[in-house]
Amino acid sequence: MVFTTKSAQIVFVYQNQLAANMPTFEEIVEKAKSFKNLPTKEEFLEFYGYYKQATVGDCNIDEPEDEEKKARYNAWKSKAGLTADDAKAYYIEVYKKYAPQYE
Template sequence: MSLDQEFQQVSGSVRNWKTRPSDSENLALYSLYKQATVGDVNIAAPSGVVESAKFNAWTGRKGISQDDAKQQYIDLAKQLQSKYG
């Protein structure tokens, strides 16, 4: 299975977990997903609290290649699967 295929499969399964990860775990997954699918942040900083937290988490991934972000996302999701899946 290719990296892209595994990423799509794992990201799809994360959406179907029985319980929601903690805020910090969710931000880590979100930021890796955005870095993997979009690349470096390409939007202006938002003003809302939740939006700012997501923006800052994504900004923290700046410079990570999309393939590396996909692999890190897969690794983190697999680690959290037993806890939330």
């Protein structure tokens, strides 16, 4: 199979995971919430951006002034344009990358 974009390839893999009875996005989110150790701030923001894009869509709030909130805002805004399925697939990939360190 030939994919025209990396996103198309990731969505294909995500859909096959669902078909193969792999954990769903929602199950992966719950697993990430139960990490024994906390991810770094940068890692957290990577999860956060994909999570918000997957569950809400493009960032729909004004940029906050508080630095911590602004970091979350920027993480989410940087994912603009991704479909919910793409964002879910990327979130799962991020989870796979970091899970061995934190489970």
